[in-house]
Amino acid sequence: xxxxxxxxxxxxxxxxxxxCATPHVVDERQTADADLSCDALADEIVxxxxxxxxxxxxxxxxxxxxVAGLLFWPAIVGTYSNANEAIEAANExxxxxxxLRKEKGC
Numbered sequence: 001x002x003x004x005x006x007x008x009x010x011x012x013x014x015x016x017x018x019x020c021a022t023p024h025v026v027d028e029r030q031t032a033d034a035d036l037s038c039d040a041l042a043d044e045i046v047x048x049x050x051x052x053x054x055x056x057x058x059x060x061x062x063x064x065x066x067v068a069g070l071l072f073w074p075a076i077v078g079t080y081s082n083a084n085e086a087i088e089a090a091n092e093x094x095x096x097x098x099x100l101r102k103e104k105g106c
Contacts, residue, residue, distance in 0.1 A: 052090035
């Protein structure tokens with residue numbers, strides 16, 4: 001019983017840390033996208049690029065990822081999976097916004 005408590009505490013800590021390290025997955029398309037001006041579309045593209053970069057950084061060697069990997073490896077798998085989803089969503093958002101800019105002649 002004594003050996004189980006430290007393991008459970010470590011697993012709980014890793015799970016809590018991993019929960020804090022998940023990047024935001026953006027919506028690829030938003031209802032008001034077609035109504036945005038050229039400048040607003042450019043701003044949205046910059047935001048999507050920032051979300052992509054943040055997600056890529058979460059996949060790197062961070063303190064949270066190291067602790068999660070050492071204490072509770074499924075947490076790191078979850079973080080990487082979420083990061084991949086966030087990167088793909090950000091890329092799709094950028095493609096969509098660039099297409100709208102092209103259609104508007106920006």
